[in-house]
Amino acid sequence: xxxxxxxxxxxxxxxxxxxxxxxxxxxxxxxxxxxxxxxxxxxxxxxxxxxxxxxxxxxxxxxxxxxxxxxxxxxxxxxxxxxxxxxxxxxxxxxxxxxxxxxxxxxxxxxxxxxxxxxxxxxxxxxxxxxxxxxxxxxxxxxxxx
Amino acid sequence: xxxxxxxxxxxxxxxxxxxxxxxxxxxxxxxxxxxxxxxxxxxxxxxxxxxxxxxxxxxxxxxxxxxxxxxxxxxxxxxxx
Numbered sequence: 395x396x397x398x399x400x401x402x403x404x405x406x407x408x409x410x411x412x413x414x415x416x417x418x419x420x421x422x423x424x425x426x427x428x429x430x431x432x433x434x435x436x437x438x439x440x441x442x443x444x445x446x447x448x449x450x451x452x453x454x455x456x457x458x459x460x461x462x463x464x465x466x467x468x469x470x471x472x473x474x475x476x477x478x479x480x481x482x483x484x485x486x487x488x489x490x491x492x493x494x495x496x497x498x499x500x501x502x503x504x505x506x507x508x509x510x511x512x513x514x515x516x517x518x519x520x521x522x523x524x525x526x527x528x529x530x531x532x533x534x535x536x537x538x539x540x
Numbered sequence: 541x542x543x544x545x546x547x548x549x550x551x552x553x554x555x556x557x558x559x560x561x562x563x564x565x566x567x568x569x570x571x572x573x574x575x576x577x578x579x580x581x582x583x584x585x586x587x588x589x590x591x592x593x594x595x596x597x598x599x600x601x602x603x604x605x606x607x608x609x610x611x612x613x614x615x616x617x618x619x620x621x
Contacts, residue, residue, distance in 0.1 A: 427621050448620065449548060449549055450620070451546070451548055451594070451597075451613055451615065453597055454594055454597040454598070454613065455620075457597060457598075479620055479621075490620075490621070491620065491621050511621060514620055514621050515618070515619075515620065515621040516618070517599070517618065518618060518620050518621075519548065519594065519613070519615050519618055519620075520618055520619070520620025520621075521548060521549035521550075521616065521618060521619050521620070522619040522620065523549070532549050532550045532553075532616070532619070533619040534617055534619065535616075535617040535618045535619030535620075536617055536618055536619070537590045537591075537592065537616075537617035538592045538599075538617075
């Protein structure tokens, strides 16, 4: 399988985990970002979310996932990395992003996985749209400023 | 010169189109293109300041000079993950 990509199909974390498995690795860390059933509005009031929808600039998003994953892998000395993000409608409780990292010891795998999800939220061109009982809106995200 | 522009998420909603072709002076920067887009699509004006640009699928600072035939994506604040 391809270690990095964008798909409109449900994510298969078992496949990612199998991809990063390696005899040199003593740890595999996986992360799933899942869609939540409520979202805070501008006044910090939680509103129930009916459905979530992701749009991506597909070709650039796939490139960014690869760069982020491979840079983090090199920085932490991890063994293998795989990361996919989903687009289209994602039902509540389902995964929108899946990451798997293997490394010789667990500390590097945890740190590498965390760096990857943090950087995805900063610099992968993907946008979340939430539908509430009373309307829908794009979620305000990270604009590149420090 | 001519560049292709892609709009995403709230920028696409505001522009009312997902792609556009813009005729602009040779050597124009991303900033100059954004200024032009605000005139072409007035509803974009208040979302553009928060948008980043990508030129041919890579982030590009607003000072980047554009070349004929390039594709510029208008990227609102990202919210993936």
